[in-house]
Amino acid sequence: MQTGTIVAIATAVVPQQGSVGIVRLSGVDAVAIARQIFRTPGRQEWESHRILYGYVRHPQTELTIDEALLLVMLAPRSYTREDVVEIHSHGGIILVQQILQLCVECGAKLAEPGEFTLRAFLNGRIDLTQAESISDLVGALSPAAAQTAIAGLQGKLRKPIVRLRAQALDLLAEIEARIDFEEDLPPLDLVDVTANLKALAAEIGRIAATADRGELLRSGLKVAILGQPNVGKSSLLNAWSRSDRAIVTPLPGTTRDVVESRLVVGGIPVQVLDTAGIRDTSDVVEQIGVARSRAAAQAADLILLTIDAQIGWTEVETEIYQEIANIPTIVVVNKVDLVTTVPKLDLPTGISAVVETAAAITADTTEPNALGIDCLEAAILSIVAGGKLHAANIDIAINQRQAAALIRAQTALQQVLMTIDSQLPLDFWTIDLREAIRALGEITGEEVTESVLDRIFSRFCIGK
Ligand SMILES: Nc1nc2c(c(=O)[nH]1)N(C=O)[C@@H](CNc1ccc(C(=O)N[C@@H](CCC(=O)O)C(=O)O)cc1)CN2
Ligand SMILES: Nc1nc2c(ncn2[C@@H]2O[C@H](COP(=O)(O)OP(=O)(O)OP(=O)(O)O)[C@@H](O)[C@H]2O)c(=O)[nH]1
Ligand SMILES: [K+]
Numbered sequence: 001m002q003t004g005t006i007v008a009i010a011t012a013v014v015p016q017q018g019s020v021g022i023v024r025l026s027g028v029d030a031v032a033i034a035r036q037i038f039r040t041p042g043r044q045e046w047e048s049h050r051i052l053y054g055y056v057r058h059p060q061t062e063l064t065i066d067e068a069l070l071l072v073m074l075a076p077r078s079y080t081r082e083d084v085v086e087i088h089s090h091g092g093i094i095l096v097q098q099i100l101q102l103c104v105e106c107g108a109k110l111a112e113p114g115e116f117t118l119r120a121f122l123n124g125r126i127d128l129t130q131a132e133s134i135s136d137l138v139g140a141l142s143p144a145a146a147q148t149a150i151a152g153l154q155g156k157l158r159k160p161i162v163r164l165r166a167q168a169l170d171l172l173a174e175i176e177a178r179i180d181f182e183e184d185l186p187p188l189d190l191v192d193v194t195a196n197l198k199a200l201a202a203e204i205g206r207i208a209a210t211a212d213r214g215e216l217l218r219s220g221l222k223v224a225i226l227g228q229p230n231v232g233k234s235s236l237l238n239a240w241s242r243s244d245r246a247i248v249t250p251l252p253g254t255t256r257d258v259v260e261s262r263l264v265v266g267g268i269p270v271q272v273l274d275t276a277g278i279r280d281t282s283d284v285v286e287q288i289g290v291a292r293s294r295a296a297a298q299a300a301d302l303i304l305l306t307i308d309a310q311i312g313w314t315e316v317e318t319e320i321y322q323e324i325a326n327i328p329t330i331v332v333v334n335k336v337d338l339v340t341t342v343p344k345l346d347l348p349t350g351i352s353a354v355v356e357t358a359a360a361i362t363a364d365t366t367e368p369n370a371l372g373i374d375c376l377e378a379a380i381l382s383i384v385a386g387g388k389l390h391a392a393n394i395d396i397a398i399n400q401r402q403a404a405a406l407i408r409a410q411t412a413l414q415q416v417l418m419t420i421d422s423q424l425p426l427d428f429w430t431i432d433l434r435e436a437i438r439a440l441g442e443i444t445g446e447e448v449t450e451s452v453l454d455r456i457f458s459r460f461c462i463g464k
């Protein structure tokens with residue numbers, strides 16, 4: 001997999017945009033390929049870690065394609081630990097694709113998604129947790145998510161896992177020594193071994209508990225605003241996202257399609273969906289809109305069931321709530337500016353929180369002067385995070401793959417404890433201890449199959 005020289009566009013390409021684009025080569029022929037297509041005026045040394053100025057030229061036709069800069073990073077001082085050459089051209093899509101094509105004509109192979117980072121992993125510059133952090137960093141949807149990813153890249157997850165695995169290996173060695181040379185060694189200190197195993201399992205559990213935070217930071221939260229027509233759902237979306245993304249009118253049935261807006265709440269990327277007001281209607285278009293509202297609600301992580309403070313909670317809301325009772329729901333009492341006191345609400349059990357808002361105090365303004373948005377955000381954070389967001393290991397946030405491996409390791413260690421308890425022979429202890437070691441090794445990549453690697457790196461973007 002790791003043979004040959006690969007090439008990819010390293011920057012995001014948008015037609016007619018981007019002031020600079022980078023094409024990146026990695027592998028034994030990177031320099032030779034670059035030399036075929038890059039001409040410097042006068043004599044310039046192709047030294048490592050120096051920028052060269054020149055022109056990208058077609059080697060046969062001598063046609064000049066671009067004025068460019070070139071960066072050579074010779075092995076092992078490069079991202080992949082192979083020879084890397086970057087061609088920094090003008091941006092846009094045409095030039096970078098032409099340069100990419102030239103590199104392929106000169107013998108480079110188009111890189112698979114994540115192949116540069118895969119090589120960095122296979123060549124030992126980074127471990128698997130760091131490789132996954134690089135992917136998270138590029139995919140981050142909030143500064144907090146990026147911060148967690150950079151911590152992972154700096155080894156915040158790798159270090160504790162490597163240490164735990166080393167401790168488990170020490171323990172294994174001690175037990176195996178008793179199997180092999182029973183007569184020559186003092187017997188195992190059972191109290192000590194048991195305490196060590198328990199400590200290992202507990203620390204693994206603490207790291208595994210950061211999975212929820214990781215999931216929130218990576219994937220974010222899908223929030224659907226649901227309710228009867230005209231309660232102010234679209235006004236709420238606009239006020240919250242400080243935009244006029246959704247159409248607002250005094251006419252019930254204004255919103256027909258699901259309208260999406262993205263924002264960040266307490267570091268969590270949030271996708272907010274405004275939906276068509278739910279009611280029985282003979283209007284065919286509106287019927288489709290209502291069906292879409294219901295579908296959006298079912299796909300949401302959290303519902304904002306919005307009501308009009310002047311009307312309160314009615315039978316209609318009870319019916320809507322029955323459909324979504326399995327999803328955490330906040331009741332948003334909107335238009336509180338129009339009432340002197342909010343009526344007593346006869347809410348069903350299971351509602352997570354109630355928040356009062358005034359999403360559109362003054363009509364006809366693009367800069368909504370809303371009330372209650374901060375309370376709404378606080379309510380959301382306390383529901384979804386339940387305190388987990390600010391857990392002790394603030395800068396670790398593992399992914400599902402890592403969580404699954406940690407749970408396997410923890411279960412295996414608990415199995416060892418049970419085996420000891422049942423006074424089974426030493427051979428039995430080592431079986432589960434080895435399983436725990438293997439699971440930890442899967443996280444760092446010390447023990448990982450090619451198919452797992454394929455799965456991880458295929459999710460990367462091309463050029464990474
Ligand atoms: N132009 C450019 N910018 C970039 C990258 C790149 O590849 N090219 N990066 C890529 O995604 C990131 C930077 N990451 C990098 C990580 C390691 C090495 C590297 O050469 N490491 C060697 C040498 C270190 C040294 O000389 O001390 C090493 O660790 O052995 C380079 C970039 C972000 N910016
Ligand atoms: N006074 C006051 N008016 C509001 C408030 N929220 C919304 N409105 C007004 O109520 C009307 C309906 O608002 P929308 O945001 O369109 O309501 P909706 O729930 O999206 O309506 P549909 O899309 O038709 O289901 C508009 O005239 C808004 O200006 C509020 O908090 N206070
Ligand atoms: K409306």
Ligand SMILES: [Mg+2]
Pocket residue numbers: 233234235246247248254255274275276277
């Ligand atoms: Mg609307």
